[in-house]
Amino acid sequence: MEFPDPTKGTLTEEQLVKDLQAGEMGSFEQLANLYQKKIYTLSFNLTRNISDSQDVTQEVLLILFRKGHTFQGKSAFSSWVYRITINASYMKLRSRKKEPKVSIEDVLPAFNQGGFQYEKIQDWSENTESLLFGNETRNIIQKAVDLLPDKEKVVFILRDVEGLSSNKVGNILEISIPAVKSRLHRARLFLRKKLSNYFWEYKARKERK
């Protein structure tokens, strides 16, 4: 099925915001085209649920349709869209039964008194190509990200997956830039450890065969 290419014949974010503030109603369809993928994928990465992400996308679009003209322009429009998407996704998560989270401290690197790591570190970075598109690896990665505590998870998704700057992430979440950096580092350490365990098991399994 073919869908219109949202990048063709659309307004830039800046023009779109001007039109919204001026009450130019014709821009709503373009607004939806420009933002719905961003809204849906961010929500899906936070909730990992198709139906919740569809609901969140609809709720956010409705807010943009109804309140877009009141946007003050104090921060970037996209930051505002990200912020309301995160809030709507958290509302969905709150209504769901809580699953026990792994403590991030248990997974961060541990050191002996000399400052050396306890972990036996194996370099699997050269062997990821063949695994990258396998369903098993994909599931493992998604599960590892889902296990991250919320504070670290949202920073990791905005910064490393969406590719936003530390500045912008700090602005969206209303936290300092050092806090963004520290949460991102902790998230990466956590995920590295989870993936290391997986690749370690994968290698052992292959060697047994």
Add this chain to the structure above:
Amino acid sequence: MICCKECIELLYSYLEGELSAENETALEDHFADCPPCIAFVNTYRSTTLLCKNTLKTNDIPDTVKIKLKEFVDKNKPDVL
């Protein structure tokens, strides 16, 4: 000479290119003598790439696209 613990603390800033020249030299001196920390940096970098490539490919399913289009058509404010 810095230890592995300090090395990992500096890793984020090192990869962002935000370290002072002094700290960068100290870190690289440590790497020269510590293969496990080199493996750690390599896998830290790969983790970011793997996760990004995996999560970025979560596109909107076609069935949801259809529902969203119907929703937009129904709810977009009337053109003045």
